[in-house]
Amino acid sequence: MSLKDYADVIAYPPKFFFVPTLDNYIDVLFGSGEAGAGEFRQYMLNSVIVSGGAVILSLAVGVPAAFALSRNRVRGADHFAFTFLSLRFAPELAVIIPLYAIFQQVRVYDTYIGMILSHQLITIPLVIWIVRTFLADVPIEIEEASQLDGCGPWRTLFGVVVPIIRPGIASAAILAFIFSWNNLLMGLVLSGPNTRPVTVGILQAIGFDQVRWGWMAAAAMIAAIPGMIIAVYLQRHLVRGLTMGVGK
Numbered sequence: 001m002s003l004k005d006y007a008d009v010i011a012y013p014p015k016f017f018f019v020p021t022l023d024n025y026i027d028v029l030f031g032s033g034e035a036g037a038g039e040f041r042q043y044m045l046n047s048v049i050v051s052g053g054a055v056i057l058s059l060a061v062g063v064p065a066a067f068a069l070s071r072n073r074v075r076g077a078d079h080f081a082f083t084f085l086s087l088r089f090a091p092e093l094a095v096i097i098p099l100y101a102i103f104q105q106v107r108v109y110d111t112y113i114g115m116i117l118s119h120q121l122i123t124i125p126l127v128i129w130i131v132r133t134f135l136a137d138v139p140i141e142i143e144e145a146s147q148l149d150g151c152g153p154w155r156t157l158f159g160v161v162v163p164i165i166r167p168g169i170a171s172a173a174i175l176a177f178i179f180s181w182n183n184l185l186m187g188l189v190l191s192g193p194n195t196r197p198v199t200v201g202i203l204q205a206i207g208f209d210q211v212r213w214g215w216m217a218a219a220a221m222i223a224a225i226p227g228m229i230i231a232v233y234l235q236r237h238l239v240r241g242l243t244m245g246v247g248k
Contacts, residue, residue, distance in 0.1 A: 002217035009213045024218035040219055043201030048226065049112055050187075050197055051180040054119035055173050061120075062127030063169065067157050069128065070135035071143075081132065088125045092185045095121065100189055110192030118186045123176040130175065134168030135161065170234055178227050198223045 001009055003020040028040045069081045099118055100109070108114030138161055146160045162169065187197040202223065205216035 001213055002221050004214055006212070006214055024214040025222070027215055028218045028222060039204070040198070040201055040222070043196055043198045044223070044226075046112075046191075046195050047181055047198040047223075050115040050119060050195065051177050053112065053116040054123045054180045055177045057116060058120060058123035058127045058176055059169065059173060062124050062172070063131055063162065064157065066128045066131035066135055067161065070132045071140070081128065084125045084128050087121050092121075096185060096189050103190060109190060110194050112195055115186065115191055115195050115197070118190050119180045119183065122179050122183055122186075126176045126179060127172045130172035131165065131168055134165040138164055174230060174234055177230060181223075181227055 002024050003022070004015070004018055005021050005023065008015050008018045065084075103109040103114050103118075108117070142160060142164070143156050146156045151159060182199065183197075184199040187195075187200040188203075191197060191200060198219075202216055202219045205212040205219065
């Protein structure tokens with residue numbers, strides 16, 4: 001569809017053989033005048049900032065949290081872990097309206113900080129549970145040996161444990177980024193003209209008089225590229241991470 005002109009898109013019966021065109025891609029990336037055209041590059045940049053920032057913050061918080069929960073260093077660790085997981089169970093509509101009211105009060109609506117914080121509901125549960133699973137396969141004797149050598153908890157975590165579970169952390173980061181990148185509702189309600197992500201930007205193809213199907217299809221194809229690049233570039237870490245511990 002992204003390679004069809006508008007007449008071919010709405011043709012009935014559908015055309016399976018047509019003259020391909022790149023006009024939709026040119027309009028998405030360089031066009032001007034119509035709603036959404038030419039602004040798509042900004043939408044892409046917004047999504048990179050929000051999703052990248054959300055993953056970085058989730059790793060900074062989630063890896064130590066997973067370490068504490070996996071070793072039961074916190075009373076009621078299993079209950080805490082399930083509470084984090086329940087954030088993925090709850091429908092986003094249950095929290096999006098209260099979040100909107102709170103963000104308006106604290107003046108973080110339509111800001112990168114607000115969007116990154118809201119995406120923690122998506123990324124932190126993934127990071128904690130995936131990393132916690134890999135930490136369960138790390139023998140406790142390794143940590144005890146590092147403590148005998150004089151390492152404290154933080155040095156044990158980042159100097160000994162993190163290098164061992166690096167594939168698992170990479171897997172968690174990739175999946176968290178993809179889930180964050182593909183999220184629509186957070187951006188639809190909590191973003192504005194300054195931070196509109198790519199998923200909301202694609203909706204700009206819907207006008208009051210018509211739907212620009214070719215533009216929408218081209219925008220969706222372009223929006224899928226970053227996730228594909230990251231998955232391919234980090235594929236060996238992803239595969240190793242998802243299969244780590246299977247042999248045991």
